[in-house]
Amino acid sequence: MQRAARTIDPNSDAAIAASVTPRPIAEIAGSLGIADADLYRYGPFKGKVALALAQKAEADPRGKLILVTAINPTPAGEGKTTTTIGLGDALARAGKKTAIALREPSLGPVFGAKGGATGGGRAQVIPMDEINLHFTGDFHAITAAHNLLAAAIDNHVYWGNALDIDVRRVSWRRVVDLNDRALRKVTVGLGGPGNGFPREDGFDITVASEVMAIFCLARSLVDLEERLGRIVVAQTFARTPITAADLKVTGAMTALLRDAFQPNLVQTLEGTPVLIHGGPFANIAHGCNSVIATRAALGLADYVVTEAGFGADLGAEKFLDIKCRQANLRPSAVVVVATVRALKMHGGVAQKDLGMENIAAVSAGAANLRRHLENMATFGLPAVVAINRFTSDTPAEIAAVEEACRAVGARVHLCSHWAQGGAGAAELAETVIELAGQPSGYRPLYADELSxxxxxxxxxxxxxxxxxxxxxxxxxxxxxxxxxxxxxxxxxxxxxxxxxxxxxxxxxxxxxxxxxxxxxxxxxxxxxxxxxxxGDVMTMPGLPRTPAAENIHVDEAGAIWGLF
Known part of the structure; x- marks a missing residue:
């Protein structure tokens, strides 16, 4: 049976990415002063930074840390990752030694509602298809380590239950890095005594795993194993906690994670170095890339641009209250990304009507943007607004956003990095450099002593x-x-x-x-x-009615299309 021919849009993100020949990964590493011996190659265009070098760099994080966040997301799109990449390229164009620190994409959204997560247009990270799929296998290692612990719990109960685990109070679920609503609640151990004790269980998506969170917050392999050992997995019949250390598998879990723990190095379309490592979701986890990658980037570059997932109420708050608190990070400035289209949706416009000019809706929706700006000021950080431009935006609508920002004293720049790459975010980069030149006023939202x-x-x-x-x-x-x-x-x-x-x-x-x-x-x-x-937030998402997986295919040459 002959397959139907597929038409490839030459202006798609995938086509744009395929049109660029990446630089050898050794050249990208060299731009950060990473010697060849400290780079472990995964093919010609991606690699891992040796852990010893990453830890040496992260011990002296002298660079300026810039956080990119956004308004609350809508189906109209905001472009937070695209803006992070465009700003990084713009800083590099301005002569600044720059690195970008991003999360790894999860297969759940890649095959689900969002599609790929490596930017768009001329502001992308490559090799896009490899990063969005198996990459260097980090998520597979995290999934395996998590599920090894789950298997150890049931195995311990099967062989006599010396720890007196109450199977009704096992809190450690299993994980898979896909959206699968049918796995939210399951029963395991069916099929007779040889298969263990029947009990209720369930699956979360891998990016919601505590192993993922630990992976992204640990500072060393020793710290990683100690944190894994503190995981509370169940209770005894006397209601005392059982930890992973009690089950004696944390050494094996660390062994599974050893190679994955080294930060991944790739590049933008313009050759700016990008450390992509770890990827907890921001709506159900803490939404930031690994501490080891961020701090290593700060030791290797003068400016590091990173992102925190979803809107600033989730990603930025957790970045500032969890990651910065634990990792002793002090960001210098924040970029809040907004689009005219998304602000119109926040102002009450239906998605089907976004193509029509509606200045009143833009002004009304700008309340969402102002709220996020006020929140960033609560953390003591200066913020600048990046309007991620769409061709449908009218001058009057753009002016309405700019006026809303000026009304609260916020600086704002119209950015065209999707179409122009780093050149489209040059003015934004100038403001970021200016803001980052001031001492950081960062402070967490609440004290540790509160209940x-x-x-x-x-x-x-x-x-x-x-x-x-x-x-x-x-x-x-x-x-x-x-x-x-x-x-x-x-x-x-x-x-x-x-x-x-x-x-x-x-x-x-x-x-x-x-x-x-x-x-x-x-x-x-x-x-x-x-x-x-x-509310009703789920730690195992489901696929939408028309999942992105339906549009993904491999051509005769082996190229993957449809990720964007």
Whole structure:
């Protein structure tokens, strides 16, 4: 049977990426002063930085750290990763020794609703297809390490249960790096005594795994294994916690993660070095790339541009309250990305009507942008707005965004990096250099000494503008239990919809005074935070009606198309 011919759009992101011949990865490494002996190649255009070199670099993080975040996402698109890449290229064009630090894409969104996650247009990271699929195998290693621990729990119970594990209170679920709603709740151990004890279980997506969070926050292999050992996986019949260390598999888990723990090195279309490493989701995890990669980049470059997932209410808040707190990072400036199209949706315009000029909707939707700018000021950080330009934007609509920014004293730049690469973000780069020249005023949102419930309420009230927080009684009891066990000093990781400041994804704009429901809390003792699940947020996403996987194919030459 002959396959139908497929038409390739020459202006697609994939076609643009394929039109550029990457520089050998050794040249990219050399631009950061990485010797050939410290580069482990994965083919000609991607590699890993030797851990010893990465740790030497991260011990002296002298560079300026720039965080790129965004308004709450909409189906209209914001372009946070694209802007991160465009700004990095613009800084390099300005003569600054620059590195970009990004998360690795998860296969869940690649095959689901979002598609690939390596930028777009002339602001991309390459090799795009390899990065978006198996890359260097890091996520597979994390999945294997997580599931090894899950298997060890059931195996321990099967062989006599010397630890007295109560199988009704096993909290360690399994993971897979795909969207699969049918795996959210499953029963394992069926088929008779030879297959263990039947019990309820479930799957999360790999990027929601505590192993992923630990991987991205650890500073060394020793730190990695110690954090893995602190994972609480179950309780005994006497309600005492069982940890991964009790099951004696943390050494094996670390062995699976050893090679993956070395940061990955690739490049932009313009040859700017990019360290892509780790990738926890920002709506259900802490949403930042690895500490080891970020700090190593700061030791190798003068300017490091990084991103935090989804809108600033999730990604930036967790970056600033979790990652910076644990890793002793002090960002110099923040870029908040917005598009006219997305602001119109926040102003009440339906997606089908975005092509029509609507200045009033832009002005109304700009309330969402202003809220994020106010929140960044709460952390003591200067912020600049990057308008990611679309060809459908009218001069009057752009002027409305600029006026909304000026009204709150925020600087704003119209950027065309999608079409022009780094040249399209030159003015943005100039402002970033200026802002980064001032001493960092960064401060976390809350003190360690607050109770866990108070930390959750602080984020809800000061960042989301909730009027009140309603805790499920079981969640409050769990918080008290965590504090009694000595975990009260940990930061909190809010898990909620990324599409709204509220727990309701349909409420766009800048609502306030609402009730934020906290239905469940989970302890991530190894990662060093407590997760608060709000509303209906899921830790295992599902595929949309028409998943992106339906558009992906391989041509006769072996080239992969349809990732964008």
């Amino acid at each position: 866990l419930a108070e930390k959750i309420e602080t984020v809800a009230r000061r960042i989301y503008r909730a009027g009140s927080v309603v805790f499920d009684p079981a969640a409050l009891a769990r918080l008290a239990e965590f504090e009694a066990r000595g975990y009260g000093g940990l930061p909190v990781c809010m898990a909620k919809t990324p599409y709204s400041f509220t727990a309701d994804p349909t409420l766009r704009g800048a609502p306030e005074g609402f009730i934020l429901p906290v239905r469940e809390v989970r302890l991530s003792a190894g990662a060093g935070f407590v997760v608060a699940l709000c």
